[in-house]
Amino acid sequence: MSAAVRVVGLAKHYGKGEALVRAVDDVDLEVASGEAVVVTGPSGCGKSTLLQLMGGLDLPTAGEVWLGGRRIDRDSERARARLRRDQVGFVFQDFHLLDELTAVENVELPALLAGTPSRQARRRALALLERVGLDDRVRHLPARLSGGQKQRVAVARALVNNPAVVLADEPTGNLDSAATTEVLRLFESLRADGQTLVVVSHDQRTAATADRMVSMRDGALIEDVVLGPSTAGTVDVLSASERA
Amino acid sequence: MSRVRLGVRLAGRDLRRRATETVLLFVALALAATTLTIGLVLHGQTAAPYAETRSRTRGPDVVAVLFPAPNQTVTAADRASLAAVAARPGVSDRSRAFPTTWTSITAGGITGVAELQGRDAGNSPVDRPQLVSGHWLTHGDGVVVERAFALAMDLSVGDRVELAGHAVPVVGIAVSAALPPYPQLCTIGCILDQPGWFSAEPGLVWASRQRVAGMATPQQPLVWFQYLRLRDAGSARAFAGRLTDSGPPAGRPELTAWQDVAARQAEQLASERTAVVFASTLLVVLALATLVVLVGGRMDDEVRRVGMLKAAGATPGFVTRLLLASYLAVGLVASLVGLVAGRLLAPRLISLSAGLLGRVGATSLSVGQAVTVVASVLVIVVMAAVVPAWRAARTSTVRALASSGRAPHRGGLLVAVSARLPAPALLGVRLAARRPRRATLTSLSVAVAVCGGIVVLYAQSSLHAERGDVGGPADPLVAQLHTVMTALTLLLALMAAVNLVFVTRASAVDARRSLAVARALGVSPAEAATALAIAQLLPAVVGLVVGGACGTVLYRALSSHSVSPSLTQLAGLAVATLVLSAALSAVPARIEARRPVADPLRQP
Ligand SMILES: Nc1ncnc2c1ncn2[C@@H]1O[C@H](COP(=O)(O)OP(=O)(O)OP(=O)(O)O)[C@@H](O)[C@H]1O
């Protein structure tokens, strides 16, 4: 199995002197193609920073970032932008949908940006919206969607260019329990389809959608657990027990 | 009191937090105040210099001119009729009758026509031209030249001029209120019966009686000027009218009242004033447009801040005063800077009417005018502060806190059309469609600037046409109008540029999150910058078209001239506007595009 994402000796420091923050500190991590990894840890331990470095949104202070067999941490911003467009799908905690675009327009946007003919982009966007269960909300503006629906649109958008890896930063952080279930179910089905996933989450239930759980503290990896297949499919069980 | 101190501190922090906006606001207001000051200084320029010149030179109330009958010379009987006028009741004082003729004048390669007036070495009881340099006529053979004419001919004391081929020294340069200065001299009456003099504008030159008498020819016979003072200066028009009414002036003198001479002087100022008033109106409109953009851009931020302060226990009144304080501080400093700048610039722009004593700035800026400038700027600024305060007061604290900005508009058609465009254009069109009000403002500010530019182009080309190829000395009026126009055009362009930077920055800030998302989705910084520039250029094109139409219509309405600027000039203006707005939007666009993507995404 080849690595979809690999980071070696990765570090990201903010500030200097007394105020130096080691947001990410000497992290080695490899995510295999088709693997689903969940990253957990207390607030401020560097999870978001790690994810941004992996996706080429930011550049590390030291270390290497490899994406799909290619080292990207020395690439220009322009080259990394191309790479993000073609290889990475981002999902954010607060969705970051463009408010003035409808659901389908949001989803097709990255495809259009990549130069996909508009008809083809629209077809693909509609198919993805159907896949995330929103075929009846295609022409809704984000303001008329629930939080869970917005996040499902965002996931569809992340998938539209067939990325090598989907990076999600607390995708359920702004959602209530029912909406969380909707989104986690979606991630679970992505994993089942062999989509490479890195998901940052506080939510224990997210682990149910992952093959592996990585824990961080103070910028460093402190634990890396391979989750047994038995945990798969437990989203419903957990949310049901939570409700009880 | 500590609450006052808290207010001041909060206001100061707020201004510093938005340093760029504060600086731009300051520049916009200072420019508006500068133009307003120039406009006001110019406005006060009509009457004062003429009145001052008249009193300092014992200027006449009535000018009597005795022309000979065609192809004849003035006879003794004619002279008697002039003397009779001067002896009429109501006349309190009179000059001698001065022989006058017209002759060619050449100096330093410039050839013109001089109205040569024969004067005595001593002081005349009426009309004593005030010397600006040199001395008055002595018994030697020098001449004294009227100041506006001297400027046009580029003459100073000690130069030699050729009068009909005779070289004579210039011994003095002086100013008089008896006749209108160059180039309006002949509105009182000239005999220019020589080939090539048809369109000449003579200037006044004082020489000895003997020289003038010696210059007279059958084509240019002597004409006699006599200056009268009346017991009641206000009755001058009635005095002149009574004589003119009693029949044609064959052998009888023509009379002109001082008010008509003053009106000639004022005409010269009037066209400059029109230009300045027009330009300052445009500038004030631009300043207002800038402010609207500014306030609009800050509104959501302001509303949220007000919500925060209210949540922390501040009363709406306190919040309003806080907003007012920060705006007023900027407005006050800006208007003072504008006052000083305008006061310094005005005399540099316009060395008004060389033919008069007293110049712009000498009459200076009155306290009332200064108050007008400061008050106008403050009123604008208060309006700018009151709108968000009012909006925030109407918004509940909870809503204000949650305010995620005005909901972006959805331009469905534009969005659909843009799907077929390449990535930067696609984003650009969508960004433009996102904030129609801001796009409208961009169009508006470009339109105002272009409108002004077009009017200036029209005015310049009609000035050019008016000057034609007459040759001779330059018309100082035209030269001054050129200076005024150029300066105003520069101010206008500066203001338009500030405004464009402003609008673009506001759009850039507004688009920050969208662009960050787009970049996370794989748009390169260059593409993001291009998108922002396109979002800016689309409304600029609209503004260009509207402004072009407005400028043409306005000039056609204001002016009787039918001269149009060349196509090249118009095309140049259009290209310059577009290049300027593209270049200006590139700056904030690049700054935004260079920011790390992660930052705007991180902010909730
Ligand atoms: N731009 C920045 N400048 C300075 N420090 C930063 C910056 N971004 C992040 N940090 C610091 O780096 C550390 C890691 O931040 P990061 O956002 O990665 O944490 P996190 O694990 O995602 O936290 P949370 O669970 O609260 O989202 C924090 O201490 C944060 O204060």
Ligand SMILES: [Mg+2]
């Ligand atoms: Mg985080």
